[in-house]
Amino acid sequence: GENVEQHPSTLSVQEGDSAVIKCTYSDSASNYFPWYKQELGKRPQLIIDIRSNVGEKKDQRIAVTLNKTAKHFSLHITETQPEDSAVYFCAASSNTGKLIFGQGTTLQVKP
Amino acid sequence: DGGITQSPKYLFRKEGQNVTLSCEQNLNHDAMYWYRQDPGQGLRLIYYSQIVNDFQKGDIAEGYSVSREKKESFPLTVTSAQKNPTAFYLCASRTGSGANVLTFGAGSRLTVL
Numbered sequence: 645g646e647n648v649e650q651h652p653s654t655l656s657v658q659e660g661d662s663a664v665i666k667c668t669y670s671d672s673a674s675n676y677f678p679w680y681k682q683e684l685g686k687r688p689q690l691i692i693d694i695r696s697n698v699g700e701k702k703d704q705r706i707a708v709t710l711n712k713t714a715k716h717f718s719l720h721i722t723e724t725q726p727e728d729s730a731v732y733f734c735a736a737s738s739n740t741g742k743l744i745f746g747q748g749t750t751l752q753v754k755p
Numbered sequence: 756d757g758g759i760t761q762s763p764k765y766l767f768r769k770e771g772q773n774v775t776l777s778c779e780q781n782l783n784h785d786a787m788y789w790y791r792q793d794p795g796q797g798l799r800l801i802y803y804s805q806i807v808n809d810f811q812k813g814d815i816a817e818g819y820s821v822s823r824e825k826k827e828s829f830p831l832t833v834t835s836a837q838k839n840p841t842a843f844y845l846c847a848s849r850t851g852s853g854a855n856v857l858t859f860g861a862g863s864r865l866t867v868l
């Protein structure tokens with residue numbers, strides 16, 4: 645069945661450094677790849693997404709890249725701040741409607 | 756709650772009892788989803804529905820049941836057959852399928868005593 649693998653499971657960086665989280669997916673029909681941020685005790689919130697006809701998308705300090713051939717996509721956060729500390733989830737979706745999430749990455753940004 | 760209301764927020768259940776979690780949305784979204792969240796395991800898909808009166812099993816449907824009689828409502832029943840039901844349950848919805856943004860409710864935390 646469809647699967648999304650996410651790495652690393654935990655990531656600790658110094659404030660101001662960059663953070664990279666990577667995901668791979670198994671379903672070649674996947675065409676939509678969102679990233680969610682979940683703060684403690686809250687619901688996941690969309691931070692950025694990318695569609696399969698685009699290779700890269702940027703929004704201020706956040707960027708996502710997609711390599712369809714390798715079935716691989718990544719989240720890049722630059723100039724990290726303590727408020728970036730949270731759990732981040734990648735996901736993949738196809739036109740079947742099924743949307744599968746990765747296992748999550750706990751990001752800690754040390755001041 | 757961003758147009759998606761889950762209730763109750765906290766629920767306690769004795770072993771052997773069924774319990775139903777409510778999810779209502781006023782966003783006119785076609786598709787609705789139920790996910791289970793456990794520490795370190797991400798969000799696992801239980802059931803999803805793309806249109807009224809139709810739904811599909813996700814990856815961990817055993818021990819759960821759903822209905823989709825109305826577009827705005829997608830209740831989840833956790834049955835006594837679910838071996839380890841204590842978890843945080845998230846409902847979500849979106850327009851259609853494919854490349855559309857998924858919006859989450861605030862979640863329901865179920866504890867089995």
